[in-house]
Amino acid sequence: xxxxxxxxxxxxxxxxxxxxxxxxxxxxxxxxxxxxxxxxxxxxxxxxxxxxxxxxxxxxxxxxxxxxxxxxxxxxxxxxxxxxxxxxxxxxxxxxxxxxxxxxxxxxxxxxxxxxxxxxxxxxxxxxxxxxxxxxxxxxxxxxxxxxxxxxxxxxxxxxxxxxxxxxxxxxxxxxxxxxxxxxxxxxxxxxxxxxxxxxxxxxxxxxxxxxxxxxxxxxxxxxxxxxxxxxxxxxxxxxxxxxxxxxxxxxxxxxxxxxxxxxxxxxxxxxxxxxxxxxxxxxxxxxxxxxxxxxxxxxxxxxxxxxxxxxxxxxxxxxxxxxxxxxxxxxxxxxxxxxxxxxxxxxxxxxxxxxxxxxxxx
Ligand SMILES: [Zn+2]
Ligand SMILES: [Zn+2]
Numbered sequence: 377x378x379x380x381x382x383x384x385x386x387x388x389x390x391x392x393x394x395x396x397x398x399x400x401x402x403x404x405x406x407x408x409x410x411x412x413x414x415x416x417x418x419x420x421x422x423x424x425x426x427x428x429x430x431x432x433x434x435x436x437x438x439x440x441x442x443x444x445x446x447x448x449x450x451x452x453x454x455x456x457x458x459x460x461x462x463x464x465x466x467x468x469x470x471x472x473x474x475x476x477x478x479x480x481x482x483x484x485x486x487x488x489x490x491x492x493x494x495x496x497x498x499x500x501x502x503x504x505x506x507x508x509x510x511x512x513x514x515x516x517x518x519x520x521x522x523x524x525x526x527x528x529x530x531x532x533x534x535x536x537x538x539x540x541x542x543x544x545x546x547x548x549x550x551x552x553x554x555x556x557x558x559x560x561x562x563x564x565x566x567x568x569x570x571x572x573x574x575x576x577x578x579x580x581x582x583x584x585x586x587x588x589x590x591x592x593x594x595x596x597x598x599x600x601x602x603x604x605x606x607x608x609x610x611x612x613x614x615x616x617x618x619x620x621x622x623x624x625x626x627x628x629x630x631x632x633x634x635x636x637x638x639x640x641x642x643x644x645x646x647x648x649x650x651x652x653x654x655x656x657x658x659x660x661x662x663x664x665x666x667x668x669x670x671x672x673x674x675x676x677x678x679x680x681x682x683x684x685x686x687x688x689x690x691x692x693x694x695x696x697x698x699x700x701x702x703x704x705x706x707x708x709x710x711x712x713x714x715x716x717x718x719x720x721x722x723x724x725x726x727x728x729x730x731x732x733x734x735x736x737x738x739x
Contacts, residue, residue, distance in 0.1 A: 486604035528566030632690025
């Protein structure tokens, strides 16, 4: 076996100061750390030697002895405690975090799932109950998530069932998750025939969804625990139901209020009338007073959409559109001409106001 030169290993001069030793060690230990070089046995070996070198050269007594007598087998010289003191001294918790990151199989929360539910306009107002079918990941019923057939499981030979391995590299003791069993402590010798060893199966799952009255387009309902199954005691994910409300051919919704445009004839508007309208509860009639103008709104209190976040209802606004008749008969024309002759300014106050303003602009 060739003699190892600790100074060479740490890439420092024989006269290097303690600080030089420390900073050089820090840099090299980081570079060759097993966590940064997985599966690289050269780096592992190098890391081990770097630590040996540091343990010796950072201690003035050991360094003096090394300078006089050369390399002495590390196993006989230093305990693990020696190492750990120097180690935490330099890196604090930094490495500890790196080490712990890969350890043991942790509980894993199931994924959230999304489902788009389309409702009719009426359903959005009245509320709805639906049974929906969701394909979701669940632990395999047959192997209960072990992935193994009955009797097809054995204690992991690498970690002897502990799920983690303790590496001793010179002065270093590192616990790492066993890569053979991925921390479970067991290996599968025969895969579960049902899930093919996947531990999960995907199956359709029926979820009853209750949609509250008054829900709006784009609203999201959360059904807790109806997402994918968790693993190793992790919680199930949630199911998010995104509501799509189909447009209504007549109603328009704004907040809790509904709007309905109702065309009426100009005679109805002038003389007043009872007009048939639609409400969310069905047909109804409203009274249009004489002299109703196009665009005028009539508010029907409490006939709108239910308020989701509290009691009560929005309102229904009926907007009147006054329509002028087309294709008049000879007789109708005569009557209207008579009507025009008999009309006075006060019959058309809005027209009069407009003409006055127009004149004002040119005078
Ligand atoms: Zn299975
Ligand atoms: Zn193992």
